[in-house]
Amino acid sequence: MDKNEFEVIIIGGSYAGLSAALTLGRSLRKTLVIDGGEPCNRQTPHSHNFLTQDGSTPSQISHVAKSQVAKYDSVKFYEGLAIDGMRISEGFEITTSNGDVFTTKKLVLATGIKDIMPDIKGFSECWGISVVHCPYCHGYEIRNKKTAIIANGDRAYHLVSLVNNLSKDITLLTSGIKEFEENQFEKLQRHKIHIIEKKIVAIEHSNGQVERVVFKDGSVENYECVYASIPFEQNSALPKKLGCKLTEHGHIEVNLMQKTSEEGIFSCGDNSSMMRSVATAVYGGTITGAMINNELTQEYF
Structure with missing residues (x-):
């Protein structure tokens, strides 16, 4: 050789x-x-x-x-x-x-x-820091925090079920019309999972640490961490x-x-x-x- x-x-x-x-x-x-x-x-x-x-x-x-x-x-x-x-x-x-x-x-x-990063200002700067993909890799460190999950459909349902064991303050951000089967939606309601369907335009943060999510209509919600399926x-x-x-x-x-x-x-x-x-x-x-x-x-x- x-x-x-x-x-x-x-x-x-x-x-x-x-x-x-x-x-x-x-x-x-x-x-x-x-x-x-x-x-x-x-x-x-x-x-x-x-x-x-x-x-x-x-x-x-x-x-x-x-x-x-x-x-x-x-x-x-x-x-x-x-x-x-x-x-x-x-x-x-x-x-x-x-x-x-x-x-x-x-x-x-x-x-x-x-x-593939979504068209959300601030998302990529937070990715892997306070906007995360995996409860097993990051969930313990962000347990019991005010949590948002950016996802829709089956993937959102799966993520919510996992994160529900780590936080009791979860909001699901579908950034559009929610896409759930009837039984999925019923279970989300039973577990008091709040759903916001408004389009997300930005994540405000400090050095990668999430502070607020900004929606297209100008409204703002405060969160400490975000899960996202991209x-x-x-x-x-x-x-x-x-x-x-x-x-x-x-x-x-x-x-x-x-x-x-x-x-x-x-x-x-x-x-x-x-x-x-x-x-x-x-x-x-x-x-x-x-x-x-x-x-x-x-x-x-």
Whole structure:
């Protein structure tokens, strides 16, 4: 192998990618991690619900993880973006934004997802700080606060049911006509969930901490925290370019072994899981690394 040939290339060096790299490094697989250095949770002040690291910052966890993976000589790191990829006879060819070209037998897509921010002034500045997506990741820290939930339909109903155990002062902001089945609406009323259907135009905040929600009619409501269900897209164009199937929700389709629909391509992390958390990303990466090592073992042995 020359310096640009690898057994495995991992695109994405956050928790899932580093976890896969750790497993492969411990199996002496020549591995390259290509990472652009902008994880989706970079604005989040603390990470929770991950054993041994509960309350650490995302960057602290990443720093420790990368330093541990870097101890394995077979794992190399490349700072930059993978912008193109194609299947070749020996496996795959990956091209970076700097024009560097690498080849690999197996490919891991740990590229994450990109949240699509709504047209609400102040929303993106609060995202991951006091406007959050997950009760498991953030709910304990904002328990018993005056809470708004920006969502509608089935997703709103599901979020309300989870948050109801963490706060008894919940308002559902549908930002339009509410869309609930009759039995859902009856249960929301039974639990005294207030619903506001007015369009949201802004979130007023102080350094990312929610203070007020402003509606199109000029009215204002005070809240201390907000949950929001927003759409996302794949962070990288490579999964589609390489032919990987997506689920109806927009995730990369994988089986229990983290294999995509394309032979030789694996995926792990937020891009292929509905469970957005450090713990599930690490789990997916570990499985990915082990399954790739097993495939290479069977091919070589």
